[in-house]
Amino acid sequence: MRLRDLGERGLISRIERAAAKVSGRSVVLGIGDDAALLRPRAGEDVVVSTDASVENVHFRFSNESPRNVGRRALVANLSDLAAMGARPMGFVLALGAPGELLVKRVDGLVAGLLHEAVRHGCPLIGGNCSQAGEVSLAITALGAVKRGNALTRRGVRAGDRLLVTGVLGAAALDRARAERRGRVRHVAEPRLRAGLALTRVRGVGSCIDISDGLEADLGQVLDAAGLAADLEPAGLPLPRGFRRACAALGLEPLALALGGGEDYELLFTLRPRGPSAAWLSQRLGVAVTEIGRVVVGRRQEQRGWRHFAR
Amino acid sequence: MRLRDLGERGLISRIERAAAKVSGRSVVLGIGDDAALLRPRAGEDVVVSTDASVENVHFRFSNESPRNVGRRALVANLSDLAAMGARPMGFVLALGAPGELLVKRVDGLVAGLLHEAVRHGCPLIGGNCSQAGEVSLAITALGAVKRGNALTRRGVRAGDRLLVTGVLGAAALDRARAERRGRVRHVAEPRLRAGLALTRVRGVGSCIDISDGLEADLGQVLDAAGLAADLEPAGLPLPRGFRRACAALGLEPLALALGGGEDYELLFTLRPRGPSAAWLSQRLGVAVTEIGRVVVGRRQEQRGWRHFAR
Structure with missing residues (x-):
């Protein structure tokens, strides 16, 4: 029909x-x-x-x-x-x-x-x-x-710590696989409980979900404030077996984790004296990883999905 | 660009x-x-x-x-x-x-x-x-x-009076004209003030806006309740000069007024002892016309825009 x-x-x-x-x-x-x-x-x-x-x-x-x-x-x-x-x-x-x-x-x-x-x-x-x-x-x-508890993209300061829930790159890997053979099967987990828990954590500056890729969405938070990030790419949380799976497909794991998009993990900033990633993992009910710091300066390039682009 | x-x-x-x-x-x-x-x-x-x-x-x-x-x-x-x-x-x-x-x-x-x-x-x-x-x-x-003041499509009863704001058919006439020559220019007036005023009128049973044409939207209200309408087509409020304009284009005025759609007037039902159309016109800040009654029975056909239809 x-x-x-x-x-x-x-x-x-x-x-x-x-x-x-x-x-x-x-x-x-x-x-x-x-x-x-x-x-x-x-x-x-x-x-x-x-x-x-x-x-x-x-x-x-x-x-x-x-x-x-x-x-x-x-x-x-x-x-x-x-x-x-x-x-x-x-x-x-x-x-x-x-x-x-x-x-x-x-x-x-x-x-x-x-x-x-x-x-x-x-x-x-x-x-x-x-x-x-x-x-x-x-x-x-x-x-x-x-009222007053909403997490926004504002409130980021130089010196803040950068943290992310879960792992990055799984959706991009699944999409890359589906482009070659097979089907898209990955469905991300919306971090609703984690977001709600974050509203009760002291020292959270800003929060965004990673829809277009870590670099692009980090840019959304930092550009408006005229700030940049000091990221340690080696410290990004990757899915289990990710590097091996990427290697088998000839893909660059960091490119997927930084620019892949659709991870729908939460990226948030925290004052230097805020709680540890380990404490947050427990409180938010999901792995939380510290991935870098907010610094003074301007970021240079971005990856991530852009609409209407040539 | x-x-x-x-x-x-x-x-x-x-x-x-x-x-x-x-x-x-x-x-x-x-x-x-x-x-x-x-x-x-x-x-x-x-x-x-x-x-x-x-x-x-x-x-x-x-x-x-x-x-x-x-x-x-x-x-x-x-x-x-x-x-x-x-x-x-x-x-x-x-x-x-x-x-x-x-x-x-x-x-x-x-x-x-x-x-x-x-x-x-x-x-x-x-x-x-x-x-x-x-x-x-x-x-x-x-x-x-x-709370509790929203006008819904429920609450219609046999014996209720049927009323409508403004005039019907203007949008359909404009569209018919644009199909032959010229451009669509008509923009309906959303009856926000009238709707708000209606929440304060006693005896209002149900309310719907006429988006798909009077017959189709009246059907939305009546079908769920298993009721029908006794309409007097000659009593429908038409725009000034409407019959003449329709005649010039070879169009049937009643067909446009009953089935044309996009009038965005309010169609509402009122208990028999509710206020008069004249009183309502003043209260709602727009002409209100009584067009018929709700009766027991099933309606037969409908005009109006249908999506996906052959």
Whole structure:
């Protein structure tokens, strides 16, 4: 069956039924009205983040299952909530697709979205389906954070320590493999618990999630402040067996770890007297590695994915 | 200049600078971080609505200025907030575009969005730019409404009166004209003040904005409740000179008014003893017309725009 056989109302009903399995305590009114209603707790700010996944730009059905595409699409948004230290409340989906799209592909996309939605308590609360030349998922995730507690990209100072959760390069390695043979299977873990825990740690200066690669996202934090980083590349946390796997494929491990993108780990700065990486690992529930320091100066180059570039 | 000459960062900076002109009292943190922060007032729920405008589906650059496209794209979302009785807090934009797109077209789209953003106090607070095969604007608008005051599609009863703001068919007439010659110029007025005023009127059962045409949207309200409408087509509020303009183009005025879409007027139901249309016109600050009654039964057919249909 193709999307055009189902029609817009049919598609919406189908997504509505699937989405009804995931509920959220912050949702007053979900799918089916002109808009959804969310209820943050007293003293909370609302966190809003939007991100899109576009066919042949962010994914290809030829080397990735629709379910995996859906999972990654929501993770990208949840990761932004994590980087603000927010708890998820719900998300909306603007789905663009051609009439010829197989309905089972849409089912797969939705199943992937809802898989992550269940895991992270972030129900689908509304959306929009539109005809389009290619498949795209524009997702807006809504969260909540206690007033004044949000982690931002500001607040970085020279002398701050640079830390990162988890390991870097796994998504890039998986993508490189999929380009040669096989399929994209990697789905990152949005660091929601770690982000929430970070809001309670003293001395955190700024926080960002690594979506475009460590170098590019570090640049986002430092450039605005006119600062640079003193990184020790040998100290970057890499996945187990990473160097060997890269060697087998003729890839440069550091290039993937620094510029690969889609790791969705948290990169944050900490005052010199803040807690140790070991203490933070325990508190955040994920490995935390100190990778360098913020210094005065300007950084030189960046890797990482750029849109619209030649 | 093309989008690819500007690059993603260049495009984001350009939009950021333009968006900085519009501020909002509910915005704690706007564009430039992993997510934006909004602060609803105590006792308010957050209203979330998403809608997309896609090139060659919702608009064509051959017969509409980018500015007009941008205006209509935001109005579609603001109208959903209006139909909930919400006040706008801000919106996010997921922009998809090919690298060959002229930057002046993007400038026009953004200028149109911001024109309506200023008029309705709804600043651009974040977004995402992505390469895509065609231009698309997926917008999520955020608003706030006092708890328990939101207007929904529920609450309709047999015997309720059916009322509508403004006039119907103007957008459809403009579109029909543009298909033959000339350009799309019509931009509807999102009924935000009227929606807010309606939350304070006793006896309002349900409310929806007319985006797909009166018949289709009335169906949305009635079908779920298993009810039908007794409409008096001769009593529909039409724009001045509408019948004559339709006749000149060989169009059926009622077909446009019933099925045209994009009027973005509010359609609401009212208990039999609720206030008169005249009283409501004054209270809502816009003409209100009583167009029929809710009756027991099932409606038969619908007109209006359907996506993915053959």
